[in-house]
Amino acid sequence: MPRFPNIAEHANSVSHRVYSELAERARANNQEIFPLHVGDTYRDPVMAARAEAQKSEEHPGLHAYAPVRGEPALIDAFIEYVAKRHEATLDRDRIQVMSGATAGLSIVCQVLLEPGDEVLLPSPFWPLSRGIIATKGASPVQVPFYTRLDEPGFDPEAALEAAVTDRTVALYINTPNNPTGRILSETTVDAMLRVAMRHDLWVLCDEAYEEIYFDREPPTPIWLRSEIRDRAVAFHTLSKTYGFAGARVGFTHGPAELMGTIAGMQTFHTYCAARPMQLGAVGALREGGAWVEDSRTLYRDAGYAAADALGVARPQGGTFLFIDVSPHLRSGATSSFAFLERCADAGVLLTPGASCGDDYAKWVRLCFTSVPPARLDSALGRLAPLFQTPGG
Ligand SMILES: Cc1ncc(COP(=O)(O)O)c(C=O)c1O
Incomplete structure (x- = not known):
């Protein structure tokens, strides 16, 4: 049977549009964007x-x-x-x-x-x-x-x-x-x-x-x-x-x-x-041995600073915090999307928890290594009030 213009069924499970809407929203309201949804580092590798x-x-x-x-x-x-x-x-x-x-x-x-x-x-x-x-x-x-x-x-x-x-x-x-x-x-x-x-x-x-x-x-x-x-x-x-x-x-x-x-x-x-x-x-x-050691210290400091600023448990490793934001959502909300929009309005992009599992629709993920410490501080300053606001 001809397939055109359809595509293979298994390809329908793949989406690459997850962040574009939030990114546009952040850009519309802010000069400076903090891409804490990207799982990467601000550090350049050894020479x-x-x-x-x-x-x-x-x-x-x-x-x-x-x-x-x-x-x-x-x-x-x-x-x-x-x-x-x-x-x-x-x-x-x-x-x-x-x-x-x-x-x-x-x-x-x-x-x-x-x-x-x-x-x-x-x-x-x-x-x-x-x-x-x-x-x-x-x-x-x-x-x-x-x-x-x-x-x-x-x-x-x-x-x-x-x-x-x-x-x-x-x-x-x-x-x-x-x-x-x-x-x-x-x-x-x-x-x-x-x-x-x-x-x-x-x-x-x-x-x-x-x-x-x-x-x-x-x-x-x-x-x-x-x-x-x-x-x-x-x-x-x-x-x-x-x-x-x-x-x-x-x-x-x-x-x-x-x-x-x-x-x-x-x-x-x-x-x-x-x-x-x-x-x-x-x-x-x-x-790269010394580089890795330095990163471990820098990332630890960043992870702990992020956790302390947002009032959540400190990470044991990795480059992310994963946070249940249901206390900050309206009653009856089924996802963290409204919260992510508020973060985007403040210039900070986070990842919807649902991308990490169906049971985590009301969670968000934050990468604390994607921007240098000073920029992370600014991003945390913008996020902290949102993590203190009850959902109502
Ligand atoms: C748990 C885990 N595995 C694998 C990868 C992919 O790594 P790579 O850049 O080597 O493809 C990532 C990237 O974020 C990851 O978080």
Whole structure:
């Protein structure tokens, strides 16, 4: 049957218009806009990583294709990083360089999922994770989770178990979490993995914020647990750790046999990650240690300042606050949209909580690293009164 002018059904789940209305509203009323809806950093990466530091005369074929698996020097640098950070050895044949964790999750889902499959998606979640799963024709099964961890009697294992069906094929775990800033405890991870083991699920470990943790020991990576070594696929990215989001470089690793198929699938998607930026990424991994330390302190200070200014709990890691604004909504309101409009009128853009899960329509997400500290202060000054106003 002809399709024109229609599009494929699975593409209807994808929307890119989420913020435009609020952005227009903010622009109409303000000289200065504070884009706290964008999950990015104001910091430029270390010199050795920057685009302008990559020179054709130093790298013959700088703009040629890289090997599909990734630039060998970058794979070496990542193996060294993992050895130093986690005291673990990662074999080359388990590593795939990808155009960020977004491409990583997308390509892995393309390999693992069939239409109709279900993926357990503890919520709230990174907005793109739901769409990536949905674009494969699979169902992201949302399980309210990170915001419930402190609820007396909340049982993480029972919550996930109740969502398992005979179509469930994978469990996605993201810690430190976008958007809550929560770092999962060992006990919670144990409970989650029991469900994965019991039902033979793939475990998708999103490590995007692995280096952004505050006033605590580094989180222990889930993918390193021996009981899931055969089923864990991990996603790392330089976007958050090294301020490299636009460079689009990340790593995916998992069981060697699976990674062979993933390399094949990557060939048909992006072929390779951008070679100049892979070479920049070598510079980030080799010379970015102090930069990462500084970021951790700067981001912690920003996260704590934002939480204190708005009267909410301080984040444990990551780059976001996730806030229930129902006390500031009119009774009967079904979403945070009116609140987001008030923020936009004050020049500050925040993310609707609904993009992080269906149960969070009355929440908002704020990124505290997208603008420098002085601008964050100004934005918080504009937001604070709105967070004190009862909804009525
Ligand atoms: C939890 C999480 N995973 C993955 C990504 C995507 O990272 P990348 O820039 O490497 O595609 C993000 C980006 O915001 C994220 O928050």
